[in-house]
Amino acid sequence: MVNLSPDTQIGGAWGGSGYRFKTDTIKGFSHIHAWQMSGVSVMPVTVSEENKSNIFKDFYSKFSHNKEKITPGFHSLELERYQIETKLTSTKRVGLHQFTFPENQNTAVLFNLNTILGPCENSNGVLEQNNKNELSGGHLVMEPTHRRPKPVTVYFKVKLNTEIEALEKDEETGNYLVSLKKDKKSVLMKVGISYTSVENANININEELPNWDFNQIVEASKEEWNALLGRIDVKGNTEQAQRRFYTDLWHALQGRRIINDANGAYPDNTGATFRMGQLPLDENGKPQFNHFNSDSFWGAQWTINTLWGIAYPEIMADFAHSLMQYYKDGGLVPRGPSGGNYTYVMTGASSTPFMVSAIQKGIITEDLEGIYKALKKNHMLNGIMGKAGYEHDTNLGGGLKYYIENGYVPYPIPDGDFGGHQDGASMTMEYAYQDWTLAQLAKKLNHNDDYNYFIKRSNNYKNVFDAESTWMRPKNLAGVWKEDFDPYQAENGFIESNGAQSTWFVPHDLEGLATLMGGNDRAVEKLNQQFKTAQEIGFTAGNSHSQELHPEYSRIPVNYGNQPSMQTAFVFNKLGRNDLTQYWSRAVVDKAFSGLDPTTGYNGDEDQGLMGSLAVLMKIGLFQMNGGTETNPEYQIGSPIFDEVTIKLNPDYYSNKTFSIKAHNNSDANVYVSKVSLNNKPIENYSISHQDLLNGGELILEMSNVFK
Template sequence: MKALKILSIGFLISINTTTAQDKPVDDVNPFIGTSNFGATHPGAIAPRGMASVSPFNVAGKQNVLEKDSRWLSNPYVNENTFLTGFTHVNLSGVGCPDLGVIITMPTTGELETDHLKYGTAYTDEVAKAGYYSVNLPKYKVKAEATASTRTGVTRYTFPEGRSNILLNLGLGLTNEQGAMVKVVSPTEIEGMRTVGSFCYNSPEHAYPVYFVARFSKPADEFGIWKKPATYEGEEAQWMTYNGKTRMMKGFTREVIGDSIGAYFSYNLKKSAAVEMKIGVSYVSIANARENLEKETGGLDFDKVYERTKKAWNEKLSKIEVEGGTKEDRTIFYTALYHTLIHPNIFNDINGEYPEISTGKIGKTDNHRYTVFSLWDTYRNYHQFMSMVYPGQQLEMVKNMLDMYDENGWLPKWELNSTETFTMVGDPASVVLADTYLRGLTDFDVEKAYEAMKKSATQLENNPLRPALADYLRDGYVNTSSLADGVVSTTQEYNVADYAIARLARALGKKEDYRSFYKRSLSYRKLFDKKLKLLRPRNADGSWYEPFDPVKGANFEKNMGFIEGNAWQYVFMLTHDAKGMIKLMGGKKDFEAQLDHIFDNGHYDMANEPDIAYGFLYNYIKGSEWKAQKRIRELLDTYYKNAPDGLPGNDDTGTMSAWAIYSMMGIYPITPANPEYTFVVPRFSKITIHLDIDYYKKDKLVITCNNPGESRYIDKIQVGGKEYKGYFISDEALLNAGEVSFRLKEND
């Protein structure tokens, strides 16, 4: 009772702070994930914003992690110290460099356009949901950023004297080059910048992002700079300007080049703030201008931030938590924030967006989302969307079907209407089936089924499932079928086939159900009983040699596995938990193998294949406490209120979704199987506001008697009744109203 009393006091304090100051939006720390390759950025963004304003500190050897000296996928790294501007389109939590362009930079004094020279150290960073600010001592400038959905807004407070706002279109995170810029007036610039080649793939699809920049104050002087390529011919002797940066003062025509930019300069009689708005679009400059005007016309920086902050708070308030530490609250709401960045809105405010692969401009009355990192997100992210943001999840599902209509194929890793074909497998099928099976059926499921079957059955020219014929013949992809990742690929095909089977069953297609369910278990043929691991087979059926189960860790390329090794993949197929147990030789051996992985450092929290491993103990009656322990330990070890507070790439919210679920004590352990499994929540009360357009109850309340004190579950009540077991169907959970965890004391 003592403990309980203390808890109650804590609870009251928590409520007070929550209602008075600590709205969910105030618990977001955008610095989480900005180190340890989390690849998030601390910049300002609106929920699912197309535009965002991130500090850019990855150029220049002054920085520990320099963009051109390694594979680096983010515009900002917390350890770095040398800032060269603010990017206006960004990806969050991805593993490959792209976007990170349309860079602004405030400077003072004489104009300098070389980022290595104008770059600077910085202090006093502040980052909140929808807001970022920093001081630049070199220039005595304070830079602040906010954003509406399609418009980045910055405010630069300059000292007296000459000040400059640079718009650098050469520098960027992407390795693509090529920009156009035109000064329209002393308060407006328009242009475009080429981006693309995500993961160093598909340069032939590199595409432009368009922008219009507006300034609150007319420039006293403006111009363009261009650094042309060096001319190599004989005439170079007369070209005194050869290869040198040229300043084009007052120039108002289009300028094109790889290394160009525009500058707006002011002669300030006293310290003053200049506000800059940059509207973006993937359709046209005209649309970028319309986006800017309709979203931020007549609004100043403060007003835009106020609206964006409000929008964030509304979104984040879909889940309210009570109890738990301040750190846990911050970790939780920042994770929730990170799940609301991608997929992001891709259509302009007039509904237009570039279709995938058709080259046409499509139009939506609703939303077109982009950035579908489906190999990651099929595992838990879209399950989470289905639960908390079902309207958005349905839009995303419809978007995937639109992509199928446009492209002939479901998406795999879609980015701004380019299919990057990153990673392996057929993940969209899983998302479509999972969504339907969770009761979100308001989409053209027959078309979805047709699309899923196409990738599952078309043997030739199948971009989603290469080597499908081998897979269908042998049950697995062999070492001759593909250059690498043959086990992973087989497993991913099994996952997708399981999803098709489940959907087939739901649609009454019994024959398909049987056939695809059978296909979904074929990974078993890769099980090496001696090693108790999956391993690659050759075309003749023999084992691939040499085989080192550890090979593949830390993203090392290998024959069997994609971004992982045999340990990290062996237990991936939770839909066949029973089969896995049997393969291992029974529950004991299954548990021993799981323990071995965790205890010997084979587990990798930073990537997806083993993301559900901690929950697998729930399949072993009596060992569920180990799931509770492992998940608590993983949360404690890898999730922090600190820049390195994510285990690795956030993977567009997948790692964050894992944390949210884990901290709520529930996890959707098997994709396309609408059920959850239980662990210990981190808060005393969690209220998930459900959307009554889709669900019968308007909320699900999860309570826990003493989170953080006790560690293991004693009893679980669902809807007020004692609940047996650690698994619950999606439907039962969402209709329960309340789930109460009673923890054991003194564990």
């Protein structure tokens, strides 16, 4: 819930807000950095005769990276303007600050409660003093954004290990200055937050941070991160490759934010009025699962579906239960909830593959009929599949009625422009894949009529394949193909992609797609040429999400800077050319996912861990083309960059075993897997099952510089 961090830029989502490495000015330390939510910004200051008249407006400070230190659960830097050393750490719901002030100065903390942070304006913040060293804050409204339609209120509790001299409110800015007693050079401040009440913010502090031992909290955070990152142990390659790998893994766990309090209270904004919900508690009075805020699951079928399902089943279970809690409250399974409500970010029913994968892997075993009913509702009229982009009030923008009646989503959609991403060809392919995944659950539960219905719908992707051009191609409601079609033109029927990239979005039936193209050989030749062309500009459309529509970069035929192309290197595996999967996945990792400095981080739309988790999977050489949604899900084998990968399986969900991948004779040149064996038994088809992985043991890959 708390993600305490310095902010160097505070305005605008895509313009670059939050902590920006190249910006040298601290504008506050805020506690909430989440999907469409940000707030509770504070700034330690010293007050003098020179600055006291303007301190509420003029309080920013320069800083230098030379005096900065960042490790998991810890961030320290010096505010040069005030000569204040700041140190930050946190528990899940409480931020802990340590401010070391210069001697003989009037010390204070500015609460910047009326500001803009990222895409989110903060307003109406109130701060009250409760006693000599405690304050409470409430009514701080995170105003609606383009994606999050309702306001969200933040409550917070502040505790200091020194006395408060005075609390002053500035009427013009609405912000507060907390002056501190000059009894301590080093001051500790706890800030617990809640989306339900000040009382629950206080409970969060008492539950998670009852003491004042700063170093203990830092060590606890370090231990927690070591335990999580240590689920996958890698050996071999270079130190830089290992450091980048764990950076990727760190990202894969960063993007989703808890919204419930320690006692299970949570904000429910799905109805007409706000309601404080309550999660079910276990025998110890703790929530049985956490409730979450998250960006869209769009693209998660090729990323966290697989990674969490292998190494973090407890996180996958938490999310599955959370998604169902939204259904119980608001009647829909969300695809990107924010502030206890739906956002309708992106398109389709992208939570369906996630939920089905969790069931097929045995992570979720109860109430399968209830889950199926919820997911099925999402795939029908008035479900979430029919909502496109950021529309909040209709069910027209997704064109679902045309998909059901005509077998495809037309472009343009005749009902009007309701939001972003109303791109019919992409929608058709996306819906078809998601229908296939729902069909797998229907089959598991013996809903045979539903299975046949959704399997038939899953073939709708064929209706936007143009045999003449051999590309997916938008067509209008009359069935007329888009004129002047250019497969390298960005968007115009394709979501955050072009036709060349999106043509391969048929993860459930690549053999069928190849047949439409004239057979496997022609399909392989086509995709291989796309990779050769994409390699010339590094496999990404520029080096940021904002560059994807650039006239030159947008024409790339494979883009590893955004989700629609994530699976393409592994398409070759399904078409009988494992060597090309091995060759191109290694090439993509080397070019797009190997740097450590900020200029070679994630060249595009990282989307809160989806690119990081993709990089992890490619580097360990395991992938799931259909998102792990079939019975006993299959992992396709790629080309790991490490000599040895050991996955520690969570004994609460899986057998208490490890699964290791050993790549003999691995090197930058030896990218091909010439022979595979699992526990001394040969594997011929470059794939293993989920059950194979759970049984533990060793997957041995013999690496070579030629494919044998």
